Amino acid sequence: MTDLLDRIRAVVGEANVIVDTRLEDYEHDGTFLQHELTAAVLPAGTEEVAQVVKLCAETRTPLTTRGAGSGLVGGPVPLSGGLVLSLERLTQLEIDAPNLMAVAGAGVVNGNLDAAAAEAGLMYPPDPASKEISTIGGNVACNSGGPHCLKYGLTADYVVGMTVVLADGSVLKLGGRIRKRSSGYRLLHLFIGSEGTLGIVTEVIVKLVPRPRHQATAMVGFASIEDAAAAVRRVLHSGHLPAALEMMNQEALEYVGHFLPAGFKPGHEAVLIIEQDGNDREQVLLQLAEMVEILDGIDNRVAQSEAEREGIWNARRQFGQVLVQLRKNVFSEDVAVPISMIPEMVHRFHALGLKHGVAMPTVAHAGDGNLHPALVFDEEQRQLVGPIAAQIFRDAVELGGTISAEHGLGALKRDFAALEHSAEEIAWWRRLKDLYDPLGILNPHKIFPEQPADDHFLDQQPGWGRKLASGRDRSEVAT
Amino acid sequence: MDFLLPRLADTLVEATVSRWLKRTGEKVSKGEPLVEVETDKVNSELEAPVEGVLSEILVPEGETAPVGAVLARITEAGEAADTSREAKAPATAAAARGVGRAQSEPSTADRGDVPPSEGGLSTMRRRIAERMQEARATIPQGACVREFDLSKLERKGGWTAYFVKALAMAAGADSIGVAVEVPEGLLVPVVKGATTSSTQEISARVGDLAERARQNRLQPAEVSGGAFTVTNVGGGGALLAFPLVNPGQRGILAPGAVRSDGHCFVTFCYDRRAYDDYAADRLLARVEEELARL
Numbered sequence: 001m002t003d004l005l006d007r008i009r010a011v012v013g014e015a016n017v018i019v020d021t022r023l024e025d026y027e028h029d030g031t032f033l034q035h036e037l038t039a040a041v042l043p044a045g046t047e048e049v050a051q052v053v054k055l056c057a058e059t060r061t062p063l064t065t066r067g068a069g070s071g072l073v074g075g076p077v078p079l080s081g082g083l084v085l086s087l088e089r090l091t092q093l094e095i096d097a098p099n100l101m102a103v104a105g106a107g108v109v110n111g112n113l114d115a116a117a118a119e120a121g122l123m124y125p126p127d128p129a130s131k132e133i134s135t136i137g138g139n140v141a142c143n144s145g146g147p148h149c150l151k152y153g154l155t156a157d158y159v160v161g162m163t164v165v166l167a168d169g170s171v172l173k174l175g176g177r178i179r180k181r182s183s184g185y186r187l188l189h190l191f192i193g194s195e196g197t198l199g200i201v202t203e204v205i206v207k208l209v210p211r212p213r214h215q216a217t218a219m220v221g222f223a224s225i226e227d228a229a230a231a232v233r234r235v236l237h238s239g240h241l242p243a244a245l246e247m248m249n250q251e252a253l254e255y256v257g258h259f260l261p262a263g264f265k266p267g268h269e270a271v272l273i274i275e276q277d278g279n280d281r282e283q284v285l286l287q288l289a290e291m292v293e294i295l296d297g298i299d300n301r302v303a304q305s306e307a308e309r310e311g312i313w314n315a316r317r318q319f320g321q322v323l324v325q326l327r328k329n330v331f332s333e334d335v336a337v338p339i340s341m342i343p344e345m346v347h348r349f350h351a352l353g354l355k356h357g358v359a360m361p362t363v364a365h366a367g368d369g370n371l372h373p374a375l376v377f378d379e380e381q382r383q384l385v386g387p388i389a390a391q392i393f394r395d396a397v398e399l400g401g402t403i404s405a406e407h408g409l410g411a412l413k414r415d416f417a418a419l420e421h422s423a424e425e426i427a428w429w430r431r432l433k434d435l436y437d438p439l440g441i442l443n444p445h446k447i448f449p450e451q452p453a454d455d456h457f458l459d460q461q462p463g464w465g466r467k468l469a470s471g472r473d474r475s476e477v478a479t
Numbered sequence: 480m481d482f483l484l485p486r487l488a489d490t491l492v493e494a495t496v497s498r499w500l501k502r503t504g505e506k507v508s509k510g511e512p513l514v515e516v517e518t519d520k521v522n523s524e525l526e527a528p529v530e531g532v533l534s535e536i537l538v539p540e541g542e543t544a545p546v547g548a549v550l551a552r553i554t555e556a557g558e559a560a561d562t563s564r565e566a567k568a569p570a571t572a573a574a575a576r577g578v579g580r581a582q583s584e585p586s587t588a589d590r591g592d593v594p595p596s597e598g599g600l601s602t603m604r605r606r607i608a609e610r611m612q613e614a615r616a617t618i619p620q621g622a623c624v625r626e627f628d629l630s631k632l633e634r635k636g637g638w639t640a641y642f643v644k645a646l647a648m649a650a651g652a653d654s655i656g657v658a659v660e661v662p663e664g665l666l667v668p669v670v671k672g673a674t675t676s677s678t679q680e681i682s683a684r685v686g687d688l689a690e691r692a693r694q695n696r697l698q699p700a701e702v703s704g705g706a707f708t709v710t711n712v713g714g715g716g717a718l719l720a721f722p723l724v725n726p727g728q729r730g731i732l733a734p735g736a737v738r739s740d741g742h743c744f745v746t747f748c749y750d751r752r753a754y755d756d757y758a759a760d761r762l763l764a765r766v767e768e769e770l771a772r773l
Contacts, residue, residue, distance in 0.1 A: 004672075004675045035651055036653070038653060038674060058677060059676055059680065060644060060648070060772070061674060061676075062648060062674055079651050080648055080651045080674060081651045081652065081653045081674040082653075082674040440648070440769065440772045444648065450761065451758065451761070452757070460758060462651075
C-alpha cells in the first residue's frame, strides 16, 4: 500500500498525495453516492498524470478521475476504492484570440474560461448551471450542456483538440487549433462523454465564438404545460433561434418565485424564459418582442434592465440551490425527449407525482427537450424514489428519448443503459472499453450495467439513505 | 506502576497469560518483551511500558484476565517502594482470581453456549468455536458457486493473492482477510491496501502474514478490519467448501483446487443482509472478470 503511494509521492510531491481527513471530500460528488478510497492524488500536469497512471497500471490500482466533484450521477465516486486523481491543479489557460480558440487544463473552471474569453470579446457558450464551480475536464467527461446549448451546442461541439493520458500511461495528442477537419476518425469524440472510463483528458483545445454584446430576456406565463409546449414549437418554426428557451412548472416556481424581480408573477401553470442575443441592442429587443408575441402567453414581462435580466436567470439557476437547502430529500433527473413529446412527458411526471404523493417541481431546457424533474420527498417516502425514477427512465425511452441528456450514466444510471441502448451497442462499448482500458483500472463500476434495472436499483448504491449530520441525505440536484 | 492488559483489538474482552518472560524482582527496560498473552485471534508479546523492576505478578501463567486487569506491577527506576501497595494488593488479587473464574464459566450473554466437552480447548480454539457459533446464529448466510476458467491466467506465485486482488477490485474493498492454518487453529490476518497493491506485492504480504501467524508474531491490528475473507481451500485439494462468514464481514470467498484443465469451483458465502442471491452471484462473476484482467 505504502509502496505505491511512496512512488506517487516521488512524482507529485508529498503535499499532493492526500491520505488524511481531507480524503472525505473525495469520497462523493453532488449525489448521495459515497465510497472510501486510499488516497487522492493531485498531479500538476499531463506528465505527472502519465507517470501516476503508469504506476497504477503496474499495480492494477483502480483510478477514478475527478474535476470539481459537482457531477450528478456518481461519476467521480471511487466505487473500487483505490486512488482518486483530482485534476484541480491543472488550471493553465491560454486564450488564443486570433484563432478564436482557448487551450485549457482540465481543472479550469468553466466560468473562468468564459470570463477570460470575454476579455477578448469572445465567448465559451456551453453553460451548465454549475458553471461557476464545474471544470472543463468534468464538462468534457459528461458532455455537459446548459441553457444556451439550444443555439450554441454542447461541449462536444466545441472541443477540437485534447491531450489524453491512456490507461497504460502513454500520452495521446488529438486535434488542433482548427475549426474544420475531415481527415480520419474523430477519435477525440470517443473521450467526450466517456466519464473517465477510456482515458484521462488533461487538456483541451476549445473553439470560442464572438461574444454578442447584448442580451434581452423575457418571462412568459401560460395556463397549461400544453400551451407552453405548443408555444415552444411555434417559436422554433417561426424562423427565430432564441439564445435560450427554458421552462419551469408551477411547482418549481413556488420554490424560486421570490428570486424574480418585482412585478414578475410566478402564479402560472408554466412559464418560459426566452432570451435573444446579438450585437445591435434595438435589433435584439425587437427580435425578442417578436418572439414573445409568437409565444402568445397569458402574461409576459420583458426584463427592462440588466438587473432584471439577471434576476430572471438567478431564479432559474437558484432552483438547484434551493432544493439543496430544503429540509427534505431531493432526487433529480435529467431525461430528454423529442421536443414534440414534452407535454406528454410532463403529464407523466405529474401523474406519477400524484399517484405517489411526491412533489415533482420541474425545470427544462425546453428547446432541447431536456427535462429536470426533481423528486422532493420525506424520509418515509424514500422507498418510492426508486420506483418513480425507474418509471421516468422507462417513460423517456418509450417516448424516444434518453435517460441522460447532460449528466452522464455514472453509477446512478448505468443499470438502465440497456433500456436505451441495444445489447449490440453495449457490446461495442465493451469492446472499446477493453481496447482502451484492458486492465479495467479507469473509473470502475461506471457506465456499464451491473445490477438489474428495476424499481430497487437505488438500494444497492453505496450511500443511499445515509444521513448527514444535518438530518438530510446528500441528494442529487440537477438543473 | 500497574501493568494493565491493554485492549489489543476492538473486539477483545480477555486474554490468557501464556508465559512470563521476566521473573519477579528482575529488571526490565522500556520496550522489552515482558509477557506473552494469547487471545482468540492472536498471540502477542506485551512490552514493558517503563524501565524498572518487575515487583509483582498478579495473573500467573495459564490464567485469563479481562481487558484492563492489572497483570503485574513494575517499580519504576528511581521510584521508592510503594508503601501503600500491601494495602491495595488483596483487592487486586481478588479481582484477578475473579477473572480466573470467568474463564471457566464463559458468559452466555456475550458468547453463546459452548458445549462442556470443549472446556479443554486452547483459548484460540474456544474462541473460534464461539465465533463460528455466533456466525451461524446471527448471520443469515447464503452461498453461491461458479466455475472459473483460470487457464489463461499467467500466474506467478500462489493463487491466494490473485483472488485477494480480484475480490478487492470487484467489491471495492481495500482490506481482505486471508485464512491461515496454524497449529492451534485458524488465523485470519488481514491484507490492507489490496486495491493499491500489485498481486506480487499482495503475495509477498500474504506470505509474510502467514509466516508470522505460524510464529505467533502477528500484531493485533493485523487481524482486524477485513471486509471479506479469502480462504484458499483448494490449496489442500478441496474442490468445494462452504465456509461461514466471519462476524462483521460481508462474505468469504473459497476458491477450490484448480484442476488440470485450469478450471476451478469458487464459492462465495455471504451475509444476506449485505447481498441478495443475485447480487452475490454478480459479485462472484465480477471476481472472475477481474481475474481475467490480472
